[in-house]
Amino acid sequence: xxxxxxxxxxxxxxxxxxxxxxxxxxxxxxxxxxxxxxxxxxxxxxxxxxxxxxxxxxxxxxxxxxxxxxxxxxxxxxxxxxxxxxxxxxxxxxxxxxxxxxxxxxxxxxxxxxxxxxxxxxxxxxxxxxxxxxxxxxxxxxxxxxxxxxxxxxxxxxxxxxxxxxxxxxxxxxxxxxxxxxxxxxxxxxxxxxxxxxxxxxxxxxxxxxxxxxxxxxxxxxxxxxxxxxxxxxxxxxxxxxxxxxxxxxxxxxxxxxxxxxxxxxxxxxxxxxxxxxxxxxxxxxxxxxxxxxxxxxxxxxxxxxxxxxxxxxxxxxxxxxxxxxxxxxxxxxxxxxxxxxxxxxxxxxxxxxxxxxxxxxxxxxxxxxxxxx
Numbered sequence: 001x002x003x004x005x006x007x008x009x010x011x012x013x014x015x016x017x018x019x020x021x022x023x024x025x026x027x028x029x030x031x032x033x034x035x036x037x038x039x040x041x042x043x044x045x046x047x048x049x050x051x052x053x054x055x056x057x058x059x060x061x062x063x064x065x066x067x068x069x070x071x072x073x074x075x076x077x078x079x080x081x082x083x084x085x086x087x088x089x090x091x092x093x094x095x096x097x098x099x100x101x102x103x104x105x106x107x108x109x110x111x112x113x114x115x116x117x118x119x120x121x122x123x124x125x126x127x128x129x130x131x132x133x134x135x136x137x138x139x140x141x142x143x144x145x146x147x148x149x150x151x152x153x154x155x156x157x158x159x160x161x162x163x164x165x166x167x168x169x170x171x172x173x174x175x176x177x178x179x180x181x182x183x184x185x186x187x188x189x190x191x192x193x194x195x196x197x198x199x200x201x202x203x204x205x206x207x208x209x210x211x212x213x214x215x216x217x218x219x220x221x222x223x224x225x226x227x228x229x230x231x232x233x234x235x236x237x238x239x240x241x242x243x244x245x246x247x248x249x250x251x252x253x254x255x256x257x258x259x260x261x262x263x264x265x266x267x268x269x270x271x272x273x274x275x276x277x278x279x280x281x282x283x284x285x286x287x288x289x290x291x292x293x294x295x296x297x298x299x300x301x302x303x304x305x306x307x308x309x310x311x312x313x314x315x316x317x318x319x320x321x322x323x324x325x326x327x328x329x330x331x332x333x334x335x336x337x338x339x340x341x342x343x344x345x346x347x348x349x350x351x352x353x354x355x356x357x358x359x360x361x362x363x364x365x366x367x368x369x370x371x372x373x374x
Contacts, residue, residue, distance in 0.1 A: 103348020
């Protein structure tokens with residue numbers, strides 16, 4: 001059963017901790033495919049809606065009567081969600097460095113401890129070829145993982161969460177296993193070999209009955225993931241491709257990545273969003289850059305359910321602690337301006353998935369939790 005308070009507590013703790021392919025603000029090069037494959041360790045590397053009728057999709061409790069059928073293609077459901085508390089299955093990475101298994105080199109550079117330590121002034125950061133770390137941050141806050149992996153979300157936020165609530169990842173995965181929510185990846189087709197054109201999309205799925213994680217499942221799409229009656233995905237990757245058995249989303253896109261908070265999807269504005277996975281749906285990676293202001297705003301509804309309100313000292317402390325984890329710069333090529341203040345946080349997530357059936361419905365997003373703020 002979904003434990004809303006445990007999930008919310010995890011997110012509030014995450015915010016209060018204080019603590020790849022090449023991608024730029026809107027485009028990426030073909031190296032993203034190779035980097036994604038390398039990061040993944042491969043060579044080159046029915047409730048919640050109304051059932052379908054005649055292939056049409058209907059929407060439960062929403063002002064859409066009949067919508068066009070969803071694309072057939074190939075659908076995959078995330079079975080487990082990986083935040084970096086545990087290493088990827090089969091990885092030899094130490095548990096304390098689990099975050100290194102997830103994400104991408106988003107800024108096309110590999111920042112080591114020497115560079116990070118010196119990047120506490122504009123001149124020092126410029127000489128280190130990176131943005132200037134936030135005031136009050138430790139000397140290691142800009143250090144990348146192997147191959148330049150950028151994942152400050154996992155390196156600092158999640159590791160602190162692990163020390164406070166070691167089963168945080170297990171709680172989320174229990175929700176997925178019970179059918180509370182998951183992510184779905186759609187591919188236009190699954191080629192038998194390399195293919196330079198395999199468009200894809202990422203969706204949030206709503207509540208369903210206990211899933212089998214087979215093609216017999218038909219998760220409902222959360223309405224927040226689609227555009228009106230057209231049901232077009234909000235997170236679409238038209239330049240996706242396949243190389244060496246790995247699908248890569250191609251050019252990074254800007255949008256809102258839905259993250260379930262207290263059972264309610266909260267849209268986190270991100271830039272340079274990229275996804276990769278093996279063609280059987282397993283060993284997936286998600287990477288993005290989250291501008292600080294948008295990330296804080298997305299957490300406000302969660303904080304409000306615990307009475308942590310804007311304008312209070314606790315809220316100010318929470319915002320300041322998030323600010324110390326910034327490591328990249330939004331809205332610029334390769335997400336870096338050497339010497340300029342870092343203003344965004346890199347995010348790396350992983351997942352293990354499997355083929356699933358075509359969604360047969362669209363479910364309205366759950367209502368937000370009750371705010372305790374004035």
